Amino acid sequence: MFGYFFAAGSGVIVQYLVGTIVCIRFLGFPFEKGILWGFIISFPVGFILAKIFAFKAKGSGNTRREIIKFLMVVIISGLITVKGSYYSLIILTNLFGNIKATLPLINKEFSPIGSISHFSGMGLSFFFNFFTHRKFTFVETGLYNRLLEFNNSQEKK
Numbered sequence: 052m053f054g055y056f057f058a059a060g061s062g063v064i065v066q067y068l069v070g071t072i073v074c075i076r077f078l079g080f081p082f083e084k085g086i087l088w089g090f091i092i093s094f095p096v097g098f099i100l101a102k103i104f105a106f107k108a109k110g111s112g113n114t115r116r117e118i119i120k121f122l123m124v125v126i127i128s129g130l131i132t133v134k135g136s137y138y139s140l141i142i143l144t145n146l147f148g149n150i151k152a153t154l155p156l157i158n159k160e161f162s163p164i165g166s167i168s169h170f171s172g173m174g175l176s177f178f179f180n181f182f183t184h185r186k187f188t189f190v191e192t193g194l195y196n197r198l199l200e201f202n203n204s205q206e207k208k
Contacts, residue, residue: 057100058101059101061097062093063170065089065093066132066169066173067089067169067170067173069088069089070087070088070090070169071086071089071165071166071169073089074089075165076159076161082136082137082140082168083133083137087133090132090133094125097125097180098121101121102114102117121184124180124184127179127183128176128179128180131175131179132173133172134172135173135174135176136169136173137168139167139168139171139172140168143164143168147164149162150163150164
């Protein structure tokens, strides 16, 4: 569990820095697009650290199939993160208004509601990721072999 928190925490840091700080705040991306880019950039960090530290799959020899299954989970997780963040932003903005704060030292204005919304979306996907990676991605399910058999049968036709 500690390994998963380490891997997920590292992904959260990368996702927040890239998505909220760089893409939204400095590059001016729309909210959902910035969250999406942060998620995409954090993907390799999440996979590598989860494989090594969280699920003891470092020497499994199944990296190719784990990447494919990880991608399947990540697509759904990305939707949860982006849409969860977006809907959190709408709800929190409706409840509290468009609150602005100023960062000390750099004198930069930002929206705490946007940051809270981003963390809400990441939190929703955290639970989905943990259980699906634990029960699907880093275990032998036979899915990869069935996909290969299906692909080979299609090529023979």
